[in-house]
Amino acid sequence: MRDARVFDDFYAGHVRRLTSQMYTMTGSLAEAEDLTQEAFARAWQNWEKVSGYADPEAWVRSVACRLRVSVWRKAANRLTAHRRHGIPDEVPDVSPDYVAIVAALRRIPYEQRRAIVLHHLVGLSVEDTARETEVPAGTVKARLSRGRQSMAQYLSEVGVGGDRPSPGTHVRIERPGSADQEVHHHD
Known part of the structure; x- marks a missing residue:
């Protein structure tokens, strides 16, 4: 013993x-x-x-x-x-918008970041995100909403695409090697 x-x-x-x-x-x-x-x-x-x-x-x-x-x-x-x-022959270009999104994601709380990445970048539904993070769907929705609000201030600072997104517009996230996703921008 x-x-x-x-x-x-x-x-x-x-x-x-x-x-x-x-x-x-x-x-x-x-x-x-x-x-x-x-x-x-x-x-x-x-x-x-x-x-x-x-x-x-x-x-x-x-x-x-x-x-x-x-x-x-x-x-x-x-x-x-x-x-x-060696380095792969084809390395996809990373758009400035994608870099700005990643920088904004790093500045928000982990749980909000995780919800946004799983839902918007990975493409999981709210329900699937809830299952993966082991929280209720309502919590995922709240994290997504708060996360997008928090990100908006950082995206506005850097000016995604060189311009400040207008309230209510969508910011297109181009992930290297995958389909684009949109994040709704609020002010």
């Missing part, structure tokens, strides 16, 4: 040192924290066995190092694949 108090004491006594060691190895505090936390999570999953080792800290450190190597290998494999296959 895993003893949470013993593990908590072990964690508290070693997490800073191990994070510091991983930071020294990786040069990135965020990566060091991620690797250390994942290694401790694995230690907790195997605590019955790990707690019996002569040096549980060494086990956690070695797991963190193996995780780092795994991350490095995945990155190297992605780079190799990219070099092997």
Whole structure:
């Protein structure tokens, strides 16, 4: 049986040192924290066995190092694949309107952004969006409405298509490689 108090004491006594060691190895505090936390999570999953080792800290450190190597290998494999296959011959152009829409989406709350992307860009119905986001359809409608209102101020600032959209007009979103979608603009 895993003893949470013993593990908590072990964690508290070693997490800073191990994070510091991983930071020294990786040069990135965020990566060091991620690797250390994942290694401790694995230690907790195997605590019955790990707690019996002569040096549980060494086990956690070695797991963190193996995780780092795994991350490095995945990155190297992605780079190799990219070099092997290169850039696709046809990269669709991205319209300035699309760039403006994406910039506006980044400035609104996540749940509103998610609803707008799923409904307007992916093309899901309100009901399908509600199912995917696990909220009632009314909540999706409210998020869509609030999201469009929030986006309108940012789209007005940048002037989608070079001009400020008139109230009640539709802004056409041209997604690379897909059919266009329209977002209704309100003032």
